[in-house]
Amino acid sequence: MIIAAALSENNLNSPVDVHFSRCNWFGIYNSITKNLDFIVNPGISMDEDAGLKSAEILVSHSVNVAVAGRFSAKVVELFRKANVQMVIPETNTSFLEFINLIKK
Amino acid sequence: MARTKKQRSIQRAPNYSGFKPFGVQKPVECEVKLSLEEYESMKLCDYDMLNHEDAANMMKVSRPTFTRIYQSARQKLAKALVEVSVICIEGGHATIDIIWYMCAHCRISFDISGNKTPLCPLCGSGNITENK
Ligand SMILES: [Zn+2]
Numbered sequence: 001m002i003i004a005a006a007l008s009e010n011n012l013n014s015p016v017d018v019h020f021s022r023c024n025w026f027g028i029y030n031s032i033t034k035n036l037d038f039i040v041n042p043g044i045s046m047d048e049d050a051g052l053k054s055a056e057i058l059v060s061h062s063v064n065v066a067v068a069g070r071f072s073a074k075v076v077e078l079f080r081k082a083n084v085q086m087v088i089p090e091t092n093t094s095f096l097e098f099i100n101l102i103k104k
Numbered sequence: 105m106a107r108t109k110k111q112r113s114i115q116r117a118p119n120y121s122g123f124k125p126f127g128v129q130k131p132v133e134c135e136v137k138l139s140l141e142e143y144e145s146m147k148l149c150d151y152d153m154l155n156h157e158d159a160a161n162m163m164k165v166s167r168p169t170f171t172r173i174y175q176s177a178r179q180k181l182a183k184a185l186v187e188v189s190v191i192c193i194e195g196g197h198a199t200i201d202i203i204w205y206m207c208a209h210c211r212i213s214f215d216i217s218g219n220k221t222p223l224c225p226l227c228g229s230g231n232i233t234e235n236k
Contacts (some may be wrong), residue, residue: 072152
C-alpha cells in the first residue's frame with residue numbers, strides 16, 4: 001500500500017494537514033518496502049484547481065491511499081475515478097502516528 | 105402546479121449543527137436556517153474556490169439553480185451576522201454523495217469505492233460504522 005499524506009512540514013512528526021489542496025508537503029510512504037519520501041505539494045503555487053494538480057501527481061506516484069483533514073470536491077471526484085481511497089484521521093494526528101496504525 | 109424539489113448532491117454533511125453568537129447580553133432569539141445545499145454551495149464557491157459552473161455540476165443542478173441557492177446562502181449568512189442570529193444547518197433536499205465510514209479503533213474516516221466490503225484500510229477491521 002502506498003500512502004500519501006498532506007503535511008505542513010517535511011518530517012514524520014508533522015501533523016496531517018487539514019486541507020489536502022493547501023498543504024506544503026506530501027509524505028509518501030510505501031508500507032511494503034517501508035520507503036519514505038517527501039515531495040513539495042506541486043499545486044501549492046496555483047490559485048485555481050490546486051488540488052487537482054496535486055492529486056494527479058499522487059496518482060502518477062501510484063498512491064493507493066490519500067490522507068488529509070479535508071478533500072475538495074474536485075479532488076474527491078478525481079480520486080474516486082482513480083480508485084484512490086481517501087482517509088481522514090483525527091485532528092492533530094502526526095504522520096508517524098498514522099503510519100503506526102497500519103497493521104504490521 | 106407546485107414544482108417538486110429535486111435532490112441536490114453534496115459531498116459531506118458538516119459534523120456540527122450550527123453556530124451561536126457570543127458576547128451578546130440578551131439571549132439570541134432569531135434564528136437563520138441554512139440548508140445543506142446552501143452550506144455546500146458556499147463551500148464549493150468560497151472554500152474550494154470553484155466557479156459557479158463547476159460548482160453547479162458538482163451539485164448536479166443547473167447554473168441558474170445554483171446561483172439561486174448560493175445567493176440565498178449569502179443573504180442568510182449576512183442576515184445572521186448583522187442581526188446576531190443563531191445559524192442552524194438543516195437537511196433540505198440534499199443527498200450525500202459519498203458514504204464515509206469510521207473505524208473506532210484507528211479513529212479515522214474513510215471512503216470505499218465500488219462494491220467492496222467496507223473494511224478499515226489501516227487495521228483491516230470490519231467493525232466500522234457509517235458516518236453521516
Ligand atoms: Zn482501523
